[in-house]
Amino acid sequence: MSASTPTAHLAKVIDCLQLLLHQHARVRGPAHPELASAAQEAIQQLHWAKRRLLAEQLVVAFVGLTNTGKSTLLNALFGETIAPKWNGPCSSAPVEFRHGPVYRATASYRNRVKRMHQQCGSAAELCETIKANATENGNAAVGMVDRLVAELPAQVLASGLVIADTPGFGAAQPGADAGKHQQSLVSYLPRVHQVFWVVRTSGEISLSREEADFYRQRLSDCCDDLVVTGAEHLEAEHRDQFARFCRDNLGVHFLRFHFVSGKQGYAAKRNGDTDLLNRSGLPALEARLTEVADTSTRLTRLADEVLNLTADFGAWLSQSDAGLAREQRWNCAKVEWLNVLHCAGKFEASGGVPFLGWRDNIGSTLQGGPR
């Protein structure tokens, strides 16, 4: 990537912001312990924003407890049965779905250089191949699969998006295999750019403790979207209650909720039933995935995301550090502060009209000004 592109300049702004927050927390942290954790949270979010910005091929992972309907949801998105559906613990290795002209599977193994390549004649054959290689079926060799890549000509992947079906966390494996699926998921997460968290409801408004804990520990930085499957069981007002419950329970306010019925969506696509498809909530989720994958709007979205983050942090500082004058807030990290402004100016100049005033905006929001 050329160093003079808007993307490179925005990446530099993110770098400078991370150093600014770190320096600020390092100097002021001893006197204000809460500042260190707030800065760390913001640094992590900036880190994920930068990863998304620089990703050549965006990997979106659907993550959730075992049997929350991830595979059903993916099949609905693809419009055909590709991801194997199980009633018990299933995927033991992450499966990446990429766009390709033919059905094809490639498995890589933990301790082997040679990979398995298999061209499949149909979606069903690809599904069988995935089932044989990446699901828990008693085959010892399956446990050695590190990752499986499945290529298919699905419309939702045409923009270059990679969708990953991951082993469910919290899956109960017997004996020596205990926690193996979760380990596989955790070790795969660093490859992912964005997580869609999948939870299932049967009409009740609740989250399991395990789900909430996993979200806080592993997903809070990289997940902006919560997909609720089994949404056919929830009325409209219950959906609002569910969203409020999750936001309050998890302490986050920026999650986007997608209420989807995978079963309805899949059936609607197979039967060409537009009404049912709309009711299933699938089109909205597809639109969101398209938005995430769209490289032409990615820069604008992430620039906006960075601005929102600085505004959030500035507002947080205004509340927690009220004794300090706004103008003096960043004096302890003046070099870093000036670097942010300098790089923001260069980004504004390289990005053109959409980013006019961006430098001033970021300066003012960091000082606690309005966004």
Next chain:
Amino acid sequence: MARIAIVGTRESGKTVLMTVLAKRYQNRNGNAPFLKAMNPQTMAFTEKNWHRLTQERDWPPLTPPGDLLKLHWALESDGHSHEIHLVDFAGETFRTAFGKHNLREPQIRSQLCADPLYGPLLAYLDQADVVVLLVNLRDYVNAPVAPGGMELMLENQWALRGALDYMAPWLNNRVAAVFTQIDQYAELVNGRRSWRDVMREHLPATQIADIYPDISCLGVSAIPETEIELAPGGAPFPRPAANFQSWHLEDLMFFLTETCKAIRVKQEAEAEAARVASEAQSDKLRAEREAKVAEGQRWAIGTAIVGLCFMFFSPGFGALLLLISIVVAVVVQSIVSDSQKLNRQASSPTVSHPQIPDSQSSGVFWKIGIQIGDLIGAALKKFDASASASQKHKSTPPPIPPVHKQ
């Protein structure tokens, strides 16, 4: 041959700058400066740190206080060689040496010179002909909010000023204040006319820009391109980017080569003046010697004539005088040949500073000749006196050449 010393406070970038400088100028390229490692430690220092920067993409570890790594490069430029000595001191040692002590006090100065921690640093600076003082603006720009931060900032400021106060009396304008990591100060520098203005604005307490108007102020960045990564604990840290380019190293190299050149020109002028003075002295000595030789020759000839005359009256005494005149002639000849040798050496272009050596042989022979001459002179005077007493009865002898005592 000039000796260059590079010093700076903690994290001012001495190790990184010197490593990158050594690698950027490690190949001969026409008349461009060329840096040559002069000992195995220097090569190991450069290669290890370069590997760390470019392959591991990490920073060299901080030099711990008390550690001394003596590094030595030859800087070749315009066909001349200069020495760069980098004693890789902990920046903390530099800060405490000059920031906490007033080295204008002779007593404190002698105490520090004897101190095992500070002594080598002061000796290193004492021997330097050119000093590069590295300055990290971050130490002076970020407000010192943390406990003890203000004291640290003041010590850093005084370390710069104290070091200049210490070195300026003999170095004058052969000191450069070099701002490092300038890629991070784009906004600070924006609109300033020069690095001297930056110095005046951001280090006003040091008053360096006003007290030392002749020192050079430069800005460099050895590794301006970095990439931020998160450490396992979540703290962001910048890593050197792959294939980074450096900024303005050529300015620093220009200062070093030009200053070394000026020192060389000055040294050559001083040597020329010394040579001229030495030549004048040698001419004077040569003239004196030639005068003495001429006198010796005259004396030998006179003595030989007298000896020949005496052969008729007293053959023994006449033979003695002849022998003496031969000895004196031999001594004089030896001195003449020594002088001719010296003259040839003096005219030879390979010897820049001809000296008249206190040649063992010519000195001894000369002294012997003079002693003999003195003895003969005294004997002749006595003989002259007794002869003049008997002159009434004999004819007047030929005049005796005078004998000069040295």
